[in-house]
Amino acid sequence: MGKYDKFFASAKAAGIKEIELYIGESHGIDISIFHGEIDNYSDNNGMTIVARGIFENAKCGSASCDTWNKEKADYLIREIVNNAKVIENEDPVFIFKGSEKYHKVNTFNKDLEKVSIETKIAKLKELETAIKAEDPRVSEVGTSSYSESFQKTTILNSNGLNLVQKSNYFYYAAEVVATENGQSKSGFDLFFDSDFSKFDVKALAKKCAEEATSQLGCVSCPAKKYKAVLSQDSVNSLISVYISHTDAEQVQKKSSLFIGQVGKQIASKKLTVEDKPLAKNAFARWFDDEGVATYNKSIIKNGVLQTYLYNLTTAAKDGVTTTGNAQGAGSKKSTGPFFLSVKPGKKSLDELFAKVGNGVYITGVTGLHSGMNPQSGDFSLQASGFEIKDGKKGKPFDLITVSGNLLDVFKDIVDVGNDVKVSPSGISTPSISIKKLGVSGQ
């Protein structure tokens, strides 16, 4: 502990009974190129120190800063006290002593740092060239970018907890504009991993170009309800809002769609959703943001809700054990899954199309912050997609919206695909087909 001993002692002298530091140290490199030249190169070292403490009045105040010196240490203590004094919420607060056992997972790939920056830039330039070579209709490659991030998270507190986890990852991404007959469509895709040797320039170039070119020659879509296949990306967008209703705090505050639903059928039997913080990938977290050991769990199994997601405070209120899902560095933790995984089924995407026969294939939805009512689950979202005709993927649609309710979408699942895509936000999803989806277009 050493470096922070004096700080803990000063906090105690100021009336803070228990105190915790959540320290995030990061190093990131971001490089983008435009027309073969480096357009932006950023090399950043940052630190975030969040302190929270339980004051004499049993309230938990918090304060944060990004440099560590005497002045900032004094600031943290003063602000924890000031903030704790105005807090009125009666919920129990905890500075955790530690779990009995932790299942450590390695999330740091030391080989990533060994690849030279020149190699990383060379691959980026190859990517831009390869996208342009993919299709003559590619009119512009907006920016092609490379990012890598190293993060070290430390939680230490006056109750003896001292946990450290290091992680790193990189991604390549490109934005592509394709033009034909005066019509422009854009596309974006990325490759994300912590193992540099897995990156395939040609494969990403092909996907980026196809994202844009496949939407050219689009047709309008008559407004009505269709049988639909939702792509991995679309399922990803919808499932994250859906699962946010398993946050125990929302349930306790009576604003969750899943109140009183544990053990009950809330979705199609085809749907199984897990939180896998101990999966061997870049999203693994072997302790949550309160320092509690994490574990893999089913959230929904064959359509039946298994559990809400808890932190120490919400668990104490419900008289249960925390599920180790605390997230966030401040005085009040939210909860959420660390690696949300929808269990894949057996059918291929083509088999999903074949079974739908005639309908729509929704490849992506956007505008969730405005078109999704997170409380009711009602949505009306801008989408991109294709017609499904005679069991096969057909022409792309021009601007469309899809609308419905999240509860209905996951009740209406017909089949779950065997194709899985993992997004940088830590969500793994297959394609799914559903009975009906409202679509309207121009």
Added chain:
Amino acid sequence: MISKKLAIEVLNCALSTGADYAEIFYEDSHTVSVALENGKVETSSSNSLNGVGLRLLKENQCIYGYTNDLTRKGLLALADSLNKSFSGKQIVFVDHLDKVKAKDRNKIKQDYDSIPLEEKVALLKEADDAIAALNDPRIIRRICRMNLWHRGVAVFNSKSLWFKRDTQFAHSAVGAIATDGKGFQQGYEGVGCQDDLSFYKTEAGSLVIAAKKAANTALALLSAAECPAGKMPVVIGNGFGGVLFHESCGHPLEASAVSKGLSFYKPEQIGTLVASPLVSAVDDSTIPYEWGSIDIDDEGVPGEKRILIKNGKLQDFMIDDLSGRRMNRKGNGACRRQNYRYVPTSRMSNTYICAGKSTPEEIIKATKLGLYAVSFGGGQVDPSTGEFNFGCSEAYIIRDGKVCEMVKGATLIGKGFEILKNIDMVGNDLRLAVGFCGASSGRVYTSVGQPTLRVSECTVGGRGGELK
């Protein structure tokens, strides 16, 4: 703060390998955030940001890095690491720094720090009380939040310029979640200013009025019908309705997109008709104490009133120096960033469509069947294709020139360049509203605005079937 002497030393170190521009962005800011739920303070937290961002430009290349080590050694190490991207000789030298002269339009009158936290909580409690006084059991959560920022910035650059910018701004979000046992609805209102906190006691800034409005919207939405879908005339309300212009046309007018050919607007279109002749639009960072105003931008260019569109003809763009290099233009005071951790670029400030001649009543009366979109939850745009989407937070059906039933779940989609051409009536009731805008240089505070206006045809998404 860092001294001018040290700034000169760091700039010369950054420039030593051939960069043609270097800039130190020093920041010392702090924030206080308080949140009430059902009348009780649930969280209160403070945050301090203190760091330096260093930017080097050479032709069209930008090199950026930031650090929290603000010692001479730390800053020189950063400069020395970034200058390795170039390998030439120093071509720009800095031997002095002159202070940029700019108007102090948003001078701090009352330091937020001098007001006890309890008084800030009291403002939120008044708002909460207003919702509680509705005494409606369908309201299950009352949520009132306030964020107060004090932002201290100093910039030193190789044009031998330096300046300090000290600003403070406050933003409150008040609202409620209501249920009828079958589903949930929410209503929120945001109120922000750069002025002192007495603003919240004025009619324009009243948290009490905002809280009541938000709660009533949540309640009304419980019984609202689903919005019909299809193409229809859409009347867009004043104030936050301006987010439509911000997203669909404002972003595509930023030099960051235009300079790379990634916007549907091109520099050669200046002087040509891009909108209905009824439309004039500006981005004005000089309005005193307005939410999105800045006296000097991050490159040291004083605030400007940029005329973007005049009588339907394209006039100008929001430009930062780096994007300007690809367009043969200089920055026009639009270069901004969230904080020292972000590379700055061209951004909006207070962006609005100018007032026209019709009254809002005339616009409604002239509409036989359509949608009245009073306010939006937000939206987004792809500047390259112009495709946008907006979710309506409050909307009604217009029948025979009258505002009729409320509808929920309405989304507007379209292409920015088409919608501007389809504006066929512009009202005389211009109003600005506060918001936050997210883009590559982070989340910056911007105002949007417009008078009530009508789009002759727009695609509406919703679950209510055909409009009849």
